[in-house]
């Protein structure tokens with residue numbers, strides 16, 4: 001028996017489908033937290049009181065039988081030609097049925113059409129006459145009050161949305177126009193599972209919207225490539241083609257077949273230097289010159305919620321729960337401060353933040369524009385009394401990522417990446433190696449345990465690990481910053 005997720009994997013890559021099929025199901029840890037039973041909340045919006053509620057493992061006949069007597073069906077399971085689907089809501093409408101897909105995001109787009117069309121194909125195969133098609137989704141402009149209002153939390157739409165969040169094509173017509181017979185695909189999937197695992201072929205499916213989680217095992221040789229291999233040329237569409245032609249190093253890149261970005265330029269020059277380092281000394285010096293003491297290095301950790309858990313939050317808003325600060329004084333002295341809380345401590349966090357960050361000097365964050373500045377603006381909007389002080393922090397904030405993402409500095413050991421961890425790994429410092437938490441999302445998952453269960457056995461250990469991880473981010477920034485200072489002050493060769 002297949003599910004729609006299997007069809008999606010197969011159409012992305014036959015090898016992916018086979019590999020995933022052979023693996024044991026792993027625990028699913030969503031990036032975005034969804035504590036509520038979203039189907040039940042949506043049921044309130046739809047005014048469902050009595051209904052048939054389907055469950056995992058239900059026979060295909062059970063829902064068909066329920067359709068004879070029930071007005072509403074929730075999570076009903078249907079099967080056709082070995083494909084099993086779950087319909088969030090079915091509502092009887094005269095001699096037919098209305099389908100409500102449930103989308104736990106803000107703007108359902110027609111680019112995930114395969115999911116909707118495959119579901120429709122199974123319903124058609126069961127002879128179900130669908131009169132209307134809707135998508136019920138989270139309302140981007142809903143702001144939670146003291147209690148959650150399911151009626152305002154959701155929007156029922158007859159249309160998909162475009163990339164600007166405006167209604168676009170109609171759900172029903174689009175599905176029916178694109179629905180196709182899946183029998184051939186399902187038969188091919190069957191065959192695939194009985195044949196040898198298909199060989200890996202590099203396509204957009206490997207690194208497109210999200211990098212395939214089998215990428216490293218499929219292209220193991222990439223990990224073994226030298227630091228100055230052309231495969232690390234950032235954003236270069238033809239890098240593999242050039243590699244196959246024997247242009248194996250960054251400096252071998254064919255000028256006619258690169259995009260010509262500043263980063264690529266920095267990479268190619270770096271590969272031609274003795275120590276593999278390129279620095280646009282003037283640009284770097286100008287950036288560093290604007291930084292004044294005391295220099296504060298700031299890092300936040302936060303959790304994102306699909307359904308707003310606290311007043312003032314919208315769907316998919318984030319809740320900052322931790323910050324770490326390292327302060328470098330002009331005389332070489334250093335301070336380190338960490339704030340960590342569970343639950344909703346946004347006010348306390350904001351109050352401590354304005355207290356902990358010196359009133360003068362530059363504040364530095366890594367990816368400041370995409371993260372810390374946004375968090376601070378959100379806090380400023382929430383707490384008008386702290387607004388001025390919070391926005392002043394933003395006024396003084398510089399982004400440590402800038403010298404790297406702008407191609408001002410490139411070291412071949414960066415291997416085409418400029419994450420803080422990657423750059424820190426080049427430093428003569430143990431850095432993140434000894435930490436129990438290794439990734440930002442691990443930190444979020446650990447905090448999630450803590451937040452969901454305050455009596456968790458290893459609470460103290462988790463708190464220490466979270467402090468160490470976030471503390472390492474702010475510390476790592478000091479190390480990278482001092483490295484940039486060293487490059488700036490080293491004699492020009």
Ligand code: SF4
Nearest residue numbers: 013016206212215218
């Ligand atoms: S990395 Fe590419 S070839 Fe390998 S399984 Fe994923 S999509 Fe398929």
